[in-house]
Amino acid sequence: MERPSEDTLLVPLPFNISASLQKHLNSLKTSSDAAAETVSTGSICQRKGCGKSKGDVTDEDVCVFHPGCPIFHEGMKYWSCCNKKTADFNEFLAQKGCKEDTHLWADPNQKKEAACRHDWHQ
DSSP states (O other), X not given: OOOOOTTSOOOOOOOOOOHHHHHHXXXXXXXXXXXXXXXXXXXXXXXXXXXXXXXXXXXXXXXXXXXXXXXXXXXXXXXXXXXXXXXXXXXXXXXXXXEEEOOOEEOTTSOOOOOOOOOOOO
16 A cells, blocks of 8 residues: 555545443533532632632622732732732731632632642752
8 A cells, every 4th residue: 555645635534423422421511510519608719818708708799809929028028919018917918909800719628739840959
C-alpha cells in the first residue's frame, strides 16, 4: 500500500455515538449542577474580604469584596485594589471591600488542592 500524496484532499472522518454511550452521557450531571446541589447552609463566601455565610444572607444580597491581593509591607497592611493602608491587623481585616458582585459559595468541608512547586536544590 502506498502513502497518498500531500496534494490529496483531506476528508473528515465520520463518527457515530452508540446508543448506550448516548444514554450514559445523558444521565451524567454537569459540574455546575453538582456544585449547586452541594452548597449547604453553612457555606462561606470565598471572595476575599466578604466572609459571609449562606445562612446569614439571602440570594439577593450583594457581595462586597476585594478583587486584589493583600499586601504586607514595612508594617503596613493593605489591599492591592484599593490602597487603604493601616498598621493594625484587625482594622485591615475589617476594611470594607471595593467591588460588588454575587456571592461565591463553597462548602467549608471541601479541601482545596494547592499547586505546589518542587525545587530540588542540592
